[in-house]
Amino acid sequence: MDKLYYCNECKRVISNGESCSYCSSSYIDELAVGAPVNVIGTKLKGKVLKIKDNTARLLIRDESNSKFIREYNGEKLRKIL
Numbered sequence: 001m002d003k004l005y006y007c008n009e010c011k012r013v014i015s016n017g018e019s020c021s022y023c024s025s026s027y028i029d030e031l032a033v034g035a036p037v038n039v040i041g042t043k044l045k046g047k048v049l050k051i052k053d054n055t056a057r058l059l060i061r062d063e064s065n066s067k068f069i070r071e072y073n074g075e076k077l078r079k080i081l
């Protein structure tokens with residue numbers, strides 16, 4: 001699967017486009033390249049560069065404003081506005 005989705009209710013990133021694994025909502029959209037996300041449990045925010053095998057490659061900008069690229073499983077991510 002080279003696509004990830006996110007839940008519009010709880011904002012978690014999920015791997016299926018049918019219903020949310022966390023809150024059961026069916027209000028789901030595809031996570032697009034360029035979408036901003038937060039790494040759950042951290043203050044890291046990044047933008048999606050690429051999605052492959054349920055993993056998103058993110059361009060992250062940390063609190064000191066330096067940029068780096070890192071990959072996270074979709075389960076670790078939350079969509080932000």
Ligand SMILES: [Zn+2]
Binds near residue numbers: 007008009012024
């Ligand atoms: Zn949800």
